[in-house]
Amino acid sequence: MSSLTIRNLRKSFGAVEVLKGINIEARTGEFIALVGPSGCGKSTLLAMIAGLESVSEGEIRIGDRLVNSVAPKDRDIAMVFQSYALYPTMTVRENITFGMESRGVPKPQRDEAVKRVAALLQIEPLLKRKPGQLSGGQRQRVAMGRALVRDPKLFLFDEPLSNLDAKLRVDMRTEIKKLHHRVGKTTVYVTHDQVEAMTLASRIAVMHQGQVQQFDEPQVVYDRPANMFVAGFMGSPAMNFIPATLTTDAEGKPAVSIKATGGTAVLTLQDGISPGAAGRDVILGVRPEHIFRYSHELKASKKSIASVDAPVEMVEPTGAETIGLMRFGELEVTGRFDPDEAPRMGETITLGIDMSHACLFDPVTRNLI
Known part of the structure; x- marks a missing residue:
């Protein structure tokens, strides 16, 4: 496991500055939620942590390692996307093991990893099916399984539940929370849903216009919001x-x-x-x-x-x-x-x-x- 440290992080696209001095520190094993309205910069921040976007200024450290210039594949992270990104012609087992096979992991080790993750996510009966034969919640579990087999230092979730219906979102939210308690990995979770942020995270970073407005425990953010934006954004109906x-x-x-x-x-x-x-x-x-x-x-x-x-x-x-x-x-x-x-x-x-x-x-x- 590893911590995550972000110091004075800035990102510009041409003359437009989309992240304006972000400072966040996630302790080892902590679940951090990045929450805010569309266009606030939360997904850009997650992409920079993953190495999918370059850093204009500042530092990103995973553990004690500066990763600003480290390629995504070498950062020891796993990312779960909003779209699941499963290969439609592969079975669930093949989707989960594809990355391991590409890295030359021996078959016995792959089989053991699939067995462990399938039991953890309760998807053993689905291993021979293809994504088209799965429900939205099942596909999301497979996407998480593909991330879990890597045993990464850091998990990144990019609005993973936004494509699900309301009841399934609640069910999967519970599953993600249980999963985090079981594996104990440092996790950064992007969402625009303040209920997801409140229920899942140990601390919340509320973002607006490329800045962190408040970074604290969920109840503190709710009870003592740093400003009127945070107060109005967190809670439904609003303050x-x-x-x-x-x-x-x-x-x-x-x-x-x-x-x-x-x-x-x-x-x-x-x-x-x-x-x-x-x-x-x-x-x-x-x-x-x-x-x-x-x-x-x-x-x-x-x-x-x-x-x-x-x-x-x-x-x-x-x-x-x-x-x-x-x-x-x-x-x-x-x-x-x-x-x-x-x-x-x-x-x-x-x-x-x-x-x-x-x-x-x-x-x-x-x-x-």
Whole structure:
């Protein structure tokens, strides 16, 4: 096994700089997810780690070895592509062993590797079939098997589940996580799906416009996003952003005032937030699951709950929960509700906001305060 270190990595195509000083370090055996919208540079970064794109500036190290100028075949990596890239005329066994055979690996060693990997991925009954006889999930397992037989230092996944249907994506996500726990290899996984990143990775690098916006553990990225881009990208529905002004509550504690139905609401901030001087404009960030139907019992059990009256403009039942769209002044704000307590469209309800999970952002820099 081996670690991966990326230092001040830059990539330009002509005058266009697509990666702008990337710094990431994956510890040995760690699962790193590169996540971001299309065009953010995540697939280019993965291609540079693989050696499929050249480095304009900076360093890539696999273990202690600088690999900037090392050919892809000599980097001791294995890559699983979005398209599977299986040979249609070969059987599953032949697809898995093709690379080993090309490198002159003896047949007994090839057979032992296939046996081990087929058992690991539970594809023993498929070894005599051809790719056209396999489902999408089975093809993805074969593609992973082809990578696993190499026993590489580093695994690279390039959006491997994007061609699968929703249920199969969930199933394969579970399989990849189990696989990583079994083999323990350092893994870099590219995805635009923030749920995949949250569930699979030990740490997430959120990318935007060729830069890493935040690199941290999934829960830290979700709870304390470094800026408004990260806050808005991670989570579905996205975090609510509410213009606010710093003030104090009736007891003189730091608070924010926001526009709400019938006037201004004052929401007390929790200990640990250092917002600055009263009168400063800020952006209050609240995730939908921290907006719900207010009750006095809830307020009595949790002092961080603030209340706001708001008219309900839209209700979207999803089965396990109900999404509500409420009006805060000129803004629409999203909340999550238990189906048994779901609001009705057109009514005005008292909402509870759990301020212990609130974030404050600077409206100019858009960074977390």
